[in-house]
Amino acid sequence: MKRIAARLKPRPLPPVSPPCSSPQPPASVSASSLLSEFTKLCNQQDFPRAMKALDDLETHELRADPAVYSDLLKACLSRRAVPLALRLQSHILSSPHSPHTFLLNMLLSIYVKLRLLPQARSLFDEMPQRNVVSWTTIISAHANVPELSHNALHFLVSMLCHGVTPNMFTYSSVLRACGCVSHLVQLHSSIYKHGLESDVFVRSALIDAYSKWGLPQEALCVFDEMPTGDLVVWNSVIAAFAQNSNGHEALHLFKRMKRAGFDPEQSSLTSVLSACTSLALLELGRQAHVHVFKYHQDLILNNALLDMYCKCGGVDDANIIFTRMADKDVVSWSTMIAGLAQNGYSREALKLFDSMKNSSTRPNYITILGVLFACSHAGLVEDGWSHFRSMKKLYGIEPGREHYACMLDLLARAGKLNKAVELINEMGFEPDGAMWRTLLDGCRAHKNVDLAMHAAEQILKLNPQDAGSYILLSNIYANAGRWDDVAGIRKVMNEKGIKKQPGCSWIEVGKQIHTFVLGDGSHPQINEIKIQLESLIQRLVRAGYVPDLNFVLKDLEGEEQREDSLRYHSEKLAVVFGLMNLPKGQTIRIRKNLRICGDCHLFVKLATKLEKRTIVIRDPIRYHHFHDGACSCGDYW
DNA sequence: TTAGGGTTAG
Numbered sequence: 001m002k003r004i005a006a007r008l009k010p011r012p013l014p015p016v017s018p019p020c021s022s023p024q025p026p027a028s029v030s031a032s033s034l035l036s037e038f039t040k041l042c043n044q045q046d047f048p049r050a051m052k053a054l055d056d057l058e059t060h061e062l063r064a065d066p067a068v069y070s071d072l073l074k075a076c077l078s079r080r081a082v083p084l085a086l087r088l089q090s091h092i093l094s095s096p097h098s099p100h101t102f103l104l105n106m107l108l109s110i111y112v113k114l115r116l117l118p119q120a121r122s123l124f125d126e127m128p129q130r131n132v133v134s135w136t137t138i139i140s141a142h143a144n145v146p147e148l149s150h151n152a153l154h155f156l157v158s159m160l161c162h163g164v165t166p167n168m169f170t171y172s173s174v175l176r177a178c179g180c181v182s183h184l185v186q187l188h189s190s191i192y193k194h195g196l197e198s199d200v201f202v203r204s205a206l207i208d209a210y211s212k213w214g215l216p217q218e219a220l221c222v223f224d225e226m227p228t229g230d231l232v233v234w235n236s237v238i239a240a241f242a243q244n245s246n247g248h249e250a251l252h253l254f255k256r257m258k259r260a261g262f263d264p265e266q267s268s269l270t271s272v273l274s275a276c277t278s279l280a281l282l283e284l285g286r287q288a289h290v291h292v293f294k295y296h297q298d299l300i301l302n303n304a305l306l307d308m309y310c311k312c313g314g315v316d317d318a319n320i321i322f323t324r325m326a327d328k329d330v331v332s333w334s335t336m337i338a339g340l341a342q343n344g345y346s347r348e349a350l351k352l353f354d355s356m357k358n359s360s361t362r363p364n365y366i367t368i369l370g371v372l373f374a375c376s377h378a379g380l381v382e383d384g385w386s387h388f389r390s391m392k393k394l395y396g397i398e399p400g401r402e403h404y405a406c407m408l409d410l411l412a413r414a415g416k417l418n419k420a421v422e423l424i425n426e427m428g429f430e431p432d433g434a435m436w437r438t439l440l441d442g443c444r445a446h447k448n449v450d451l452a453m454h455a456a457e458q459i460l461k462l463n464p465q466d467a468g469s470y471i472l473l474s475n476i477y478a479n480a481g482r483w484d485d486v487a488g489i490r491k492v493m494n495e496k497g498i499k500k501q502p503g504c505s506w507i508e509v510g511k512q513i514h515t516f517v518l519g520d521g522s523h524p525q526i527n528e529i530k531i532q533l534e535s536l537i538q539r540l541v542r543a544g545y546v547p548d549l550n551f552v553l554k555d556l557e558g559e560e561q562r563e564d565s566l567r568y569h570s571e572k573l574a575v576v577f578g579l580m581n582l583p584k585g586q587t588i589r590i591r592k593n594l595r596i597c598g599d600c601h602l603f604v605k606l607a608t609k610l611e612k613r614t615i616v617i618r619d620p621i622r623y624h625h626f627h628d629g630a631c632s633c634g635d636y637w
Numbered sequence: 638t639t640a641g642g643g644t645t646a647g
Contacts, residue, residue: 140640
């Protein structure tokens with residue numbers, strides 16, 4: 001055996017021989033020629049003869065040589081030859097020199113790589129001996145399948161019970177399978193106990209796990225304990241903040257990473273773009289775009305770029321990038337469809353969906369959400385119904401909670417409130433607060449007090465502190481002249497200490513973010529802004545602007561006071577600040593935390609005409625592109 | 638023979 005192994009190593013494989021006329025190998029066959037024959041038959045995908053060649057190894061008593069089996073196993077993996085792998089398994093298990101744990105681990109790994117989990121489980125159960133590699137392989141295999149990941153932890157417990165000590169490979173695998181924070185903390189503690197916390201793989205896995213559970217600060221603690229740098233660990237911690245809606249910290253860490261001497265690459269840039277997206281930082285996003293050119297073929301990075309332009313009001317740039325992308329996947333299409341819809345281009349979004357149907361990319365759950373969103377925000381009730389009713393039949397996608405929520409939005413906006421209630425009744429699951437809130441919004445717009453009361457009641461059962469619902473209901477009562485009910489709501493809010501979330505707007509000027517909050521006079525230029533705002537309002541009034549007091553909580557006393565509460569809505573302050581500080585011709589881009597009210601919408605429309613400016617306002621749901629007295633939403637939002 | 642980072646909704 002040793003001689004055979006020695007011959008196999010230094011010598012190149014002999015040339016491939018022509019196909020055998022006889023199924024029997026020559027009597028004096030060598031291990032290398034058998035291997036060569038086997039490889040050739042695998043290449044030809046002639047599995048029956050390859051298996052026969054494999055049996056010949058046994059005839060020539062070659063089967064116990066680990067080097068031969070190792071090469072054969074590699075051939076199985078590269079050619080995805082599953083029947084051969086199974087035949088090899090029985091050869092190895094029946095070998096007189098069993099247990100051959102090394103070879104069986106290799107085979108186990110091959111099954112996992114070929115996504116043959118049942119075969120991997122079966123082999124794992126049959127293995128005469130299992131070492132840390134065997135356990136780690138089976139743990140990793142389960143950790144990678146979300147619906148089976150809980151088994152990964154069971155295997156870890158079983159491994160410990162069998163007296164096998166986990167290593168850094170084991171922990172970095174099992175961390176992906178944490179089903180709750182307490183498991184994560186226990187694993188973290190075990191990692192310390194085994195002295196594995198400084199392994200960079202374990203560290204990045206810990207950071208990812210804390211991030212996944214919404215604990216980026218804990219991820220940062222793990223990161224900060226790192227004595228030496230590692231690019232992946234940097235990328236993990238940046239992603240932890242980008243994915244947990246803390247774009248500022250993500251960008252701060254990105255700067256730290258560059259100062260530490262690391263060159264950003266695809267993963268870092270993707271997180272930076274994601275941070276720019278969440279903060280609506282178009283100019284910074286454009287700077288990141290320059291670095292993306294280096295990796296222009298990277299699909300994920302391009303998708304992040306598309307999303308950044310769509311969500312930062314640069315939908316035209318997104319369109320150009322999308323058209324030029326050589327490869328597009330379902331994320332690219334979904335991003336662009338939703339992006340067009342959110343920016344007021346619903347019909348273009350639906351046209352793009354038609355193009356997608358003609359492409360080789362199949363829509364997924366999220367694509368359909370974008371399509372329904374497009375219908376909802378353009379009042380296309382029939383199109384929406386059609387897509388909703390056919391999604392399962394055409395694409396095999398069962399309508400989920402979010403699809404129902406979109407349909408409710410579509411119906412409620414369009415004033416089809418009874419249909420919306422019917423849909424709630426047929427959903428097959430309990431409506432959540434957001435769904436009732438959608439209905440409540442529709443009730444306000446279409447003045448249905450009774451249904452509004454029912455919807456508000458349901459929301460407050462689910463979340464008794466929901467200030468928005470109290471305000472909406474109060475406004476609905478006020479519109480109906482039910483002042484006693486308005487007073488009752490205000491009393492309940494006071495008693496429970498419920499306060500409306502203050503409106504807040506952000507605008508980027510000179511690489512700095514300026515924040516405006518309703519009722520907050522802390523901005524250094526606030527006095528000048530208020531003077532300019534007064535002047536603008538007067539000019540707008542002369543041009544026909546009448547403040548719409550329907551958007552004020554109606555229990556405020558007196559018209560003047562009501563008007564004041566509208567006058568200083570944060571987006572109005574931000575618009576005036578933009579007009580004062582951004583050069584003429586430059587688009588004013590504002591992000592805000594609440595949806596824009598009807599009065600501000602009218603104010604901004606008229607201001608764009610009077611000041612000859614384009615203004616883009618992004619609220620939590622969609623984007624309003626104001627230009628020359630009109631808005632891309634067509635006043636339907 | 639076993640392990641790491643990035644994109645679409647909400």
